[in-house]
Amino acid sequence: MSDLFVKICGLRTERDVDVAVAAGADAVGFVFAVSPRTVDTDTARRLALRVPEHVLTVGVFRGQPLAEVERLTGESGIRAVQLHGDEGPEYYETLRAPGRTLIRATATAAGQAPRRGELGEDLLLLDAPDPGSGKPWNWASPDFTAPTGRWLLAGGLHPGNVQRAVSATGAWGVDVSSGVEAERGVKSPELIRAFIEAARA
Numbered sequence: 001m002s003d004l005f006v007k008i009c010g011l012r013t014e015r016d017v018d019v020a021v022a023a024g025a026d027a028v029g030f031v032f033a034v035s036p037r038t039v040d041t042d043t044a045r046r047l048a049l050r051v052p053e054h055v056l057t058v059g060v061f062r063g064q065p066l067a068e069v070e071r072l073t074g075e076s077g078i079r080a081v082q083l084h085g086d087e088g089p090e091y092y093e094t095l096r097a098p099g100r101t102l103i104r105a106t107a108t109a110a111g112q113a114p115r116r117g118e119l120g121e122d123l124l125l126l127d128a129p130d131p132g133s134g135k136p137w138n139w140a141s142p143d144f145t146a147p148t149g150r151w152l153l154a155g156g157l158h159p160g161n162v163q164r165a166v167s168a169t170g171a172w173g174v175d176v177s178s179g180v181e182a183e184r185g186v187k188s189p190e191l192i193r194a195f196i197e198a199a200r201a
Contacts, residue, residue, distance in 0.1 A: 004166060004171075004172075004173060004174065004199055004200055005026045005027070005150075005152065005172060005173030005174070006024070006025050006026050006027070006173065006174055006176075006195075006196050006199050006200070007025065007026065007027035007028070007029055007056075007058065007152060007173065007174070007175040007176070008020040008025045008027070008028055008029065008176060008177075008180065008187075008192055008195075008196075009028070009029030009031070009037075009058070009060065009175055009176065009177040010029060010030075010031050010035070010037035010060075010177035010178075010181075010185070010187070011028050011029065011030060011037075011047065011187065012030075012037060012039055012043070012047075012185070012187070013047075013187075014046075014047065014050060015187075015189065016028075016047075016187045016192075017047050017050050017051060018050065019187075019189040019192050019193065020192055020196075021050075021051060021052065021055055023192055023193045023196045023197075024196050024200070025055060025192075025196060026055060026056060026173070027055060027056035027057070027058050027080070028047075028051060028055060028056075028057060028058065029058040029059075029060050029082065029175070029177070030043075030044040030047060030048070030057070030058065030059055030060065030076070030078065031060045032044070032059050032060060032061050032064070032069075032072050032076075033060055033061055033062035033063070033064065033084065034062075035185075036184050036185035037177065037185050041072055041075045041076050044059065044072075044076035044077075044078065045075065045076045045077050048076060048077050048078055049077070056079055056080050056101060057077075057078040057079050057080065058078060058079075058080040058081070058082050058101075058103065059072060059073055059076060059078040059080070059081055059082065060082045060084060060105075061081065061082065061083055061084065061085070061087075062083075062084040062085045063084075063085035063086065063087075064085075066087075066090065066091055066094055066095075069081065069083075069091065069095065070094065070095065073095065073100075079099060079100060079101065080100060080101035080102070080103060081095050081100065081101075081102055081103065082103040082104075082105055082125065083102070083103070083104055083105065083121075084105040084127075087119075088119070089119045089120050091119075092104075092119050092120030092121055093120055096120065101122045101123060102120065102121045102122050102123070103121060103122065103123045103124075103125055103152075104116075104118075104119055104121035104123070104124055104125065105125040105126075105127050105154070106124070106125070106126065106127070107126075107127055107128065113145040113146060113147045113148075114126070114147055115147060115148075116147060116148075116149050116150065116151060123150055123151065123152060124147055124149075124150070124151040124152070125151065125152040125153075125154055125175055126147070126151060126152070126153055126154065126155075126171075127154040127155045127175075128154070128155030128156055139153065139155075139165055139168055139169050144169070146169050146170055146171070149172070150172045150173070151171060151172055151173070152171065152172065152173040152174060152175045153165055153166070153169055153171035153173070153174050153175070154174070154175035154176070156179065157174055157175075157176045157179045157195075158176070158179030158180070158191070158195065159179070159180075159191060159194040159195045159197075159198045160198075162174055162176070162179075162195060162198050162199045163198050163199065163201055166199065174199055176195055179191070179195065180192045180194075180195050
């Protein structure tokens with residue numbers, strides 16, 4: 001088993017959370033942005049309370065006002081914030097708090113490797129141009145330049161390609177949502193387990 005960091009995102013039910021934690025996920029994500037996987041604050045708080053301390057709880061936001069992100073983060077009790085839009089450094093500066101991890105999600109650009117920490121984030125996540133769609137992007141392209149340090153690969157990953165993706169990119173971690181779903185917005189326990197096992201094989 002490798003020490004690859006694995007995040008299972010878009011969880012909406014107690015079963016989702018329990019399966020991901022039991023299978024060995026390092027982080028679980030709750031989506032507050034508009035999505036088929038969106039949860040409300042009460043649901044996120046209830047689910048986050050089920051998660052042991054060693055597993056990171058992440059709230060996913062996209063293009064939302066800073067005040068709304070602050071409020072939802074505080075009310076839900078999540079321990080990490082993932083910003084998935086054009087949020088500027090003021091978001092990261094305002095949201096920084098003791099014990100909180102800040103994640104910047106960004107799409108890739110040919111020949112360009114974003115640097116972790118450019119806007120004040122702790123972790124960088126590289127996603128497909130259409131995040132949440134489940135459509136893979138060409139991470140195997142010779143034009144792709146991987147960032148250095150700790151970064152997560154996302155976008156179109158599933159149990160059948162995650163091992164190849166990690167080998168091709170050297171990613172420190174991976175993030176999956178649609179690739180472990182039985183149907184859009186509905187997680188599959190079998191696919192969650194298979195993904196984590198394949199990622200760490």
